[in-house]
Amino acid sequence: MxxxxxxxxxxxxxxHCHPEVVxxxxxxxxxxxxxxxxxxxxxxxxxxxxxxxxxxxxxxLRRLQTIRVGTLQVGDKxxxxxxxxxxxxxxxxxxxxxxxxxxxxxxxxxxx
Numbered sequence: 001m002x003x004x005x006x007x008x009x010x011x012x013x014x015x016h017c018h019p020e021v022v023x024x025x026x027x028x029x030x031x032x033x034x035x036x037x038x039x040x041x042x043x044x045x046x047x048x049x050x051x052x053x054x055x056x057x058x059x060x061l062r063r064l065q066t067i068r069v070g071t072l073q074v075g076d077k078x079x080x081x082x083x084x085x086x087x088x089x090x091x092x093x094x095x096x097x098x099x100x101x102x103x104x105x106x107x108x109x110x111x112x
Contacts, residue, residue, distance in 0.1 A: 051097055063090055069106050081106035 045057045053060075072080045083106040086094070094100040 048097055053093070053097060055093075060093065067103060 041057045048057065048060075066084070067086055068084045070082045071078055072082055083103075086103050091100065091103075094103055
């Protein structure tokens with residue numbers, strides 16, 4: 001009875017799976033990206049703790065993702081570069097971390 005239920009469940013799962021060929025180079029590159037992300041997070045955490053920051057790196061980075069940069073363009077003419085307003089609490093945190101200058105204005109041409 002249990003074996004039959006497991007088999008039926010497995011068949012349901014297989015119906016929803018789209019098997020893809022696993023390539024060794026993709027696996028290796030995925031591991032490299034994960035290692036790089038881990039190393040970067042640890043490095044930022046160390047530097048930011050030295051500056052008195054106690055919030056976790058991923059949480060700060062998630063908050064930074066809310067800042068948007070865009071370009072107002074009419075036809076072929078670029079009228080203005082725009083950036084969302086940085087919330088005051090986040091701006092204070094950026095100042096503490098020495099990053100406020102990066103978010104003071106939209107990036108210059110070629111730096112987006």
